[in-house]
Amino acid sequence: MSQDDALLCVQRHATSKISSVDDLEKIITYGFRGEALASIAAVSQLEIKTRREEDQLATYIRFSDSNELLVEKVAFQKGTSVTVKNLFYNVPARRNFLKSNTTELKHIIETFKRVSLSHPEISFKFYNDDDLLFDFAAGSLLDRMKSVFADNIDEALLEVEEVTDYITLTGYVTKPNYLRKSKGDQYFFLNKRYVINKTINHAVFSAFENILEKGDYPFFVLFMEVDPKKVDVNVHPSKLEVKFDDEREIYAFVHAVVRKTIGSYDLVPQVTLDDNGTTEQKLRPQNFRNIDKYDFSDRPAVERETKKYNEEDLRRLFHLDDEINAASAPQSAPHPFESRPLQKEVTHRFESTQEKESETPFIVLLHNKYILSQIKSGLMIIDAHVAHERILYEQALNSFNANIPFSQHLLFPQVVDMDPADYELTKELEPYLTNLGFTLKFKPKYRVEIIGIPSDLKTEHEVDTLLDIIHEYRKNQQEKILDVKDNLAKSYSCKAAIKAGDKLDEKEMRILVDKLFATSMPYVCPHGRPIIIKIPIEEFDKRFGRT
Incomplete structure (x- = not known):
C-alpha cells in the first residue's frame, strides 16, 4: 500500500472492497464495511509495514500508548505485514473471557487451515512462539489437502466436479469407510469464502444416504461458485452464515452432484x-x-451382445428360403431318415452354446x-x-x-x-x-x-x-x-x-x-x-x- 492508503486502512469504514453502491449486491470479498483493522487496532497493539514495488522504503505505522498514530519510513521487503500484539490489553473484562492458550491456539489453527484451503495457489506459513508449525507451499487443492490433513488422504477421497452456467461445485468427499465421528471436518467454501450452512451439510449427508451410521459424518471439502447477487452474506456479522435466494434449488443441486459422485466409483x-x-x-x-x-x-459381467444380421441371415432367421422351397417343391411324404442332418445341426448348435456359456x-x-x-x-x-x-x-x-x-x-x-x-x-x-x-x-x-x-x-x-x-x-x-x-x-x-x-x-x-x-x-x-x-x-x- 502507499503511505496514504496505509494511514487510511486503520480508520473506521475505510475500505477498498467496494467502489460503488452496486458492489453491495455482489460481495465476493471477505469484508466490505472497513471495520476489521479499525476494530483490531482499538483492542490491541497493531503494527503495519507495507511497501510497493516502486517504493524505496516501506511505510511503518503503529499506535502509541496514548492511541496516537505514528508513521515512520523503514527498510522492508515488498509486500505487507500486519502484526497484532497484546490482544485485549486495554479491555481486561473481555480478556478474562479468553480460553487457555491451548484452546485459543486450536481456534487460530482451524481458522488458518480454512484460509489456506480456500487459496491453495498461495503459500502459507504459521509460527507459534517463533516455532514454524505449518509451511504450506503453493499448489493444487489436493496438494494443499495433503499438507493440511495427511499425505495419503487422496486414498480416501472422491473427486466432485460439476460445472454449469448457473452454479459450479468442485472439491472432494470421503469414501464411505473414512467417515468421521466429528462434525468439525466439513469445509464448505462459497465463492472462496468459508461458510457454515446447514442446508449444504444436510444435502451432503442425505446424498450418502444410509451409508452413514448413527454418529457418523462425512468429511468433505467443497467449493461452490455462484452469482454473488444470488447470495446474502450479511446474515451474521462474522459472515460465516449465508442465505441463498433459492435454498431448495441449491440443496437439490448439491445432493444430486454428491450422490452422482458416489455412484461414479x-x-x-x-x-x-x-x-x-x-x-x-x-x-x-x-x-x-x-x-x-x-x-x-x-x-x-453382463452380456449385451448386439449381433448384426445381413440379408442372408435375415432370410434364414425368418425361414424365407424354406417357405419358397416348400411352395415350389412337390408335396410328398418326407423320408424317415431325412431328419438326421437336422439333428446333427441342432447338436452342433447346442455344443457351441454350451461352450459359450462356459466362458x-x-x-x-x-x-x-x-x-x-x-x-x-x-x-x-x-x-x-x-x-x-x-x-x-x-x-x-x-x-x-x-x-x-x-x-x-x-x-x-x-x-x-x-x-x-x-x-x-x-x-x-x-x-x-x-x-x-x-x-x-x-x-x-x-x-x-x-x-x-x-x-x-x-x-x-x-x-x-x-x-x-x-x-x-x-x-x-x-x-x-x-x-x-x-x-x-x-x-x-x-x-x-x-x-x-x-x-x-x-x-x-x-x-x-x-x-x-x-x-x-x-x-x-x-x-x-x-x-x-x-x-x-x-x-x-x-x-x-x-x-
Missing part, C-alpha cells in the same frame, strides 16, 4: 476373515481399492438368499432381498417424479377390510399409491377394493402387500421419516421385494444384478443394510495354503 468393500487364533471368525470390511472414476470392471462367469444362488458371482478380483456376494429392495426403491421414486403410473389390472379384484385408521391413511396416500401402480376403489364400511397392482408385484400377495406397506409406512413415521414419497418408497420396496427363500433361476439373477448396478446407490439398501461384499481371491489362496 465402485465402492463395494472387500472383506477378509479375521484369524485371531480362535474358532470364531468375523467378516471385517477393509479399505476400498483405489479405482478410477467410472471403473466398474470388478463387477459381474460366462458363473452365478449361483446360495440357500435362496445370496447370489454368488465370479468377478475379476475374486468372489462377489449379493443379498438378493436387499438388492431387489434397492431396485424397487429407486423405481418408486422415479414413478413419483414421472407421475406416469403403470398398473396391471387384476382379473378378479380383491377386497380388503381395514380398521378406520388404516383406511383413512390409505385414502390420504392414494395419489402416491396410484403412482406406484395401485388402482384402488374405496367402499363403505372401511373396505378397499384393489383393482390394479404394480407390474413388479406378484398377484397372489396383493392384499398382504398393501397392508404391509401401510403398516411399514406408519412405523417409519414413528422413526421420524417425514418425507411422504421417501417413506412410501421405502415401505413399498421393503414389502414388495423378493423374500429370503424365494428361488431365482439364472436369468432372473443376472437381471437382478444388472438392475442393481444400474441404480444410483447399489451399495446399501434404503434402510442402511449392506447389499454387496467382495472376498478377494488372495483370501481363498491363504485359506487353502496357496500363499
